[in-house]
Amino acid sequence: MASLNATMDFRGWLPIRLWRGDADWRVDWCWFGEQQLRRPFFRDDVELALRLPFNQALRRDSDIQALLDWQAHSPGLTPSALLFHASRCGSTLMAQLLASQAHNIVLSEPPPLDSLLRAPLQDAAAAAWQGAALQALLSAYGQRRRGDERQLLVKLDAWNVFEAPLLAALYPQVPRLFLYRDPLEIVASQLRQAGMQRVPGLLGPSAFDVLLPQAEAMGVVEYTCRMVGEILSAGLTLCRQHGGIAVNYCELPDATWGRLGSVLGVPPGAERALREVAVFDAKQPAMNFTADSQRKRQEASEEVREAVRQWATEPYNALECLRLSQAQALGG
Template sequence: MARMNFDGWLPIRIWNEAGHWQVDWCWFGDAPLRQPFFRDAVDDALRLPFNQALRRQTPLSALTDWQAHSPGLAPGPFILHASRCGSTLVSQMLARLDDHIVVSEPPPLDALLRSDLPAPERRAAIAGLLSAYGQRRRGGEQRLVIKLDAWNIGEWPLLRECHGQTPWLFVYRDPLEIAVSHMRRPGMHMVAGMLGDCVLDDGLPFEGREDFIARRLGRLLEAGWVHCRDGGGLAVNYSELPEAMSGHLATFFGLNAEQCLRASAATVQHAKQPAQVFVADSEDKRREASALLQARVEHYARAPYRALEALRLNTACAEVRTASSGRSSL
């Protein structure tokens, strides 16, 4: 039987239908993924006449079969985050680089991470999916960067089973500013019952949106802190952006001076809405927060935020001491 040709195709949906896992594919050709989120790139690709006329679905096993015949780039750094905290800015800066493939919050990866597949089958499917995203569709790609959904901090140990040596970072922000953003326009994980079971659940009744958002945010930040502490993740505060991309994050991502300059062009635009100019909003968000929201955030989310800050600052101090020691030995 002839092998199917998937050149230019990417998986856009994975689901379970009557006990059989299926993959929905879309043809992207050599178009780079420059949109803020993978779903935006999918929407654009689905408007192409080719994709309106021809769709392709396969069993889940097609991912591993294709990986065996045409392995893609291994994933480089993973980006984890607390949501509404600058992670999209980081991914959009990297997406400016022609030799980077940046896949931001792909729903198929979330579907596999939170699936009930047997562990070996799930690991193989995840590896096959990331290999598909890592295909050199333009020819010069050298790095694959994956940004996960915020709630995938709960599935991070599963992904580490597949890519235990891959560097990763956790981006976060003052929790009151994150909470105000979700009060304005809540993400999936901040609406009761929308996401399903996840690490953010505490199993307790809640009183109003302020209580629900603050408690979930606290658990998210705590999980980020624990995994950074125990798993070597780099803690990055929103306050460090975008300047850090020309500093210690340039080292983390392996960027040269020219790449840093190109990446910085993304900072003029709003990361999630590229047609708009970016305007700092931290002060506005803090002023907007109600007394109730402030109290709930202080109670549930302030302690893990401070723990992350202590970890970040201790790491920075250690790096300075190491650099100073290296210079003194010259």
């Protein structure tokens, strides 16, 4: 892998990994050319790009300063919206709907962004340059690689809601959405198929280390419900204190072109095309979507129901009250 200096031209290249090296933080770049980001997750687009013979023969890595210099030399689009979520609540669907619009660049949980948001948790010195590096990273993703892109929309990882105040401070005018659903359904989904945040310690340093310090001693059900409750609480704080817009899973997909259409830059007349996309499963686009809310609720045991009531129902109910008032204010 070739290590490059800050004067190199990164047109057509995107960051795919950011990590703490022996001496400094490094950025791994991959050639995308004009390849659009259309797959359910950024890592899926990376996997496709890495199959190119060019990327198998040549890779680039740089320091953080090169990222900052590239922003100064070739500033990209700034975010048009930030999508936070509680997981398993339609955020991938919304991202796929937006990615189907040719003028959008949609980032769906890019690992370098997550790494940078949590960098100070493993390197206190990173706090000094984190803000500037975040803006430079998103500028790199916001490059107009085809020339007709008009919006950069960013879907973050579920646990990044704890870093939402930082992004709100960096981008005070950018709309922030928080997607969520009935916590019983989220918990049932997590118990059936665990996400990284459901396994204590798997994420590495995160806000959960402080919020749930005795995680290793908790049972699976308790930890899962408390974890979901903490994310919902952070989402509530985002909406109450940082202008976040609350969006319930039950509103999708219609809210994307309905009450949120102007927020997300959905052009008039796009509803029909977006409905055609919404027919398919967001995470497995080759399959038709099948609603599963009722099945998730039916499979929840009384132990799970009680734990959800104890740890996650209160912030969910508060979000619902806030959402209804916001929807009324927006005329939706």
